[in-house]
Amino acid sequence: TELAHCVEAVRRHALARPDVGFAIWHEGKLVEQWRATLAAGAEPSDDALQDALARRLADVLGEDFIRESVAVQHRSGAVTVTGRAGLPDAARSRADQQFCYVNGRFVRDKVLTHAARSAYEDVLHGHKQPVYALYIRIDPLRVDVNVHPTKIEVRFRDSREVHQAVRHAVENALAVPRAQALAAAAADTPGAAPPAAAGDQPNQPLAPVWRAQDAIKFDDRVGHKVSDLQALWGTPAPDPAAVGAPGTAAWQASLAPADAAHFAGTSGTAPAEQPAGGALAWGTAPQAAAAPLAAASEANTWPLGRAVAQIHGVYILAENAQGLIVVDMHAAHERIVYERLKAQVDGAARIASQPLLIPATFAATPEEVATAEAHGDTLGMLGLEVAPFSPKTLAVRAVPTTLAQGNPVELARSVLAELAAHDATTVVQRARNEILGTMACHGAVRANRKLTLDEMNALLRQMEVTDRSDQCNHGRPTWRQLSMKELDALFLRGR
Ligand SMILES: [Zn+2]
Structure with a gap:
């Protein structure tokens, strides 16, 4: 429906800007409301930004998305990849929860989707579609954003560099045995409140398990x-x-x-x-x-x-x-x-x-x-x-x-x-x-x-x-x- 398309369009923006609150009204009724999870203005630390993004993802895509995904944190050369990758169990029959952002802009790009899917090769068989929200930061000189009138497509100067960065980022995040997150979660004080984040906290505290996953150092092999x-x-x-x-x-x-x-x-x-x-x-x-x-x-x-x-x-x-x-x-x-x-x-x-x-x-x-x-x-x-x-x-x-x-x-x-x-x-x-x-x-x-x-x-x-x-x-x-x-x-x- 038309409304669904509108909601989808707003979703894409909302997932990129946790510092902005969003509300969708339809025929006088409030359909969706996502409060800002990050204080506007000041430059946040990487951790605070990750935290705010995770809470925005939970608000927009549901708590299950967070519970059934792992944090992605990877840097290789000029490319930084952050976000969350869904566990193989969370894969869906449709590719309707695959979000890629390049320097803060939502894009649909074959290089990125192929890289992400190939990261699941060894753990997800058949035609199931993984879920993920990936944020790619790259030197603006290494990407051409003016190849499509709606700017939904991009052209990377070195697509292999980006493909490898995304593939490794997701692969590394998925490789860590989940049991390790389980142990970290158990070590958490039960019922402890999550670390205070900037801005007001209208959201419920999330399950401790994903916070524990965030604590795992992904480059520590x-x-x-x-x-x-x-x-x-x-x-x-x-x-x-x-x-x-x-x-x-x-x-x-x-x-x-x-x-x-x-x-x-x-x-x-x-x-x-x-x-x-x-x-x-x-x-x-x-x-x-x-x-x-x-x-x-x-x-x-x-x-x-x-x-x-x-x-x-x-x-x-x-x-x-x-x-x-x-x-x-x-x-x-x-x-x-x-x-x-x-x-x-x-x-x-x-x-x-x-x-x-x-x-x-x-x-x-x-x-x-x-x-x-x-x-x-x-x-x-x-x-x-x-x-x-x-x-x-x-x-x-x-x-x-x-x-x-x-x-x-x-x-x-x-x-x-x-x-x-x-x-x-x-x-x-x-x-x-x-x-x-x-x-x-x-x-x-x-x-x-x-x-x-x-x-x-x-x-x-x-x-x-x-x-x-x-x-x-x-x-x-x-x-x-x-x-x-x-x-x-x-x-x-x-x-
Ligand atoms: Zn066998």
Whole structure:
């Protein structure tokens, strides 16, 4: 409608000028009113401006926009990018909440929207549209604002410079595991008023969580390194004799692929062979008793909490300061393995490889043999050594160290299929993340694999420090928080 267009036009201005109050009247009725969140006149500090913008965004787009977004704060060369980027969960079917400003003016620009969307590549799949409000400041000499009669389009002198700045700004903001904000929020005094801002304060105090996010230093990369996965894999099972020593059939069975079940997000296949209930109970009992004592003080500060149970071989339950954490263990571990593989390729240009004591051979199709022969170098870069053993047999002689616990034949088969699908070397480079994602899926802990509490806790700790660990490789969430308030509501407590 006409009114909707008018409101939209005013919105765009309102999001750029928190120092100005706006009111929209329609046929004698007040439709919208947004008070100034920043005192006019004096030059505000960066923090005060960010604060005022966040409150204006909350007023105009709703509290959800703030709750489901992270602060963007990035500077590269002549370009500064601030604002807020929506979490992948907050993505919408329409691109109706994507606001870009260049030197304070609302613009619609392909370079900017492409840069922003590409920042979501690794965490948001499909056709969903991210939400964001980005404010780009750039030397006026490096941008031509007179290319469109309504000045809604711009032309950058160096569009690559701007594209990279925006992409990195949003990517960095999204990479920080959200669990870290959770911990910071818990550290806040409950019910404390937000820091006083300039001007009158007609707005309600916002949820503390986004303020905590603002406090995170986005350029401080220390502590975001992917930690050693061996902590998860290396922990002995509760009863090795019952679960089966590595290499035995029982152990292999516990890692058996359950692809169909995994992709459906359920545990539809028959559970892997489990040790007798009695043996397992005795095996875990001493540890379960010791864990709460040892962890009691420390556990309160763990953002994703202390693991308490695994249910249906799919989810890990943990207790944290806010309440209950539910983790999709395969999805979470898959992201950790994926980020580790990416880091290896970025750092050393190849994935660390480990030879198999006994090569794993399998009957291969002519296409698989041809692909293995044609892509030996690429396979080597991926940490795999796959060579013909006979005209109709391939032998896997080495696998990535990170994935050494998985099934080498399954891994080789799926990587060969990916390579055959992408073929040319240039495409392989572009499809790199896709292939690494497939490999990570094979290397990640499978549904129905029984985890010890130590293994569960190791996984939670790795999630807390792994970039993008809030989403799995396929863009699905890896964990959810159920707060005490939400749990109480389920049971109608305190009403
Ligand atoms: Zn997977």
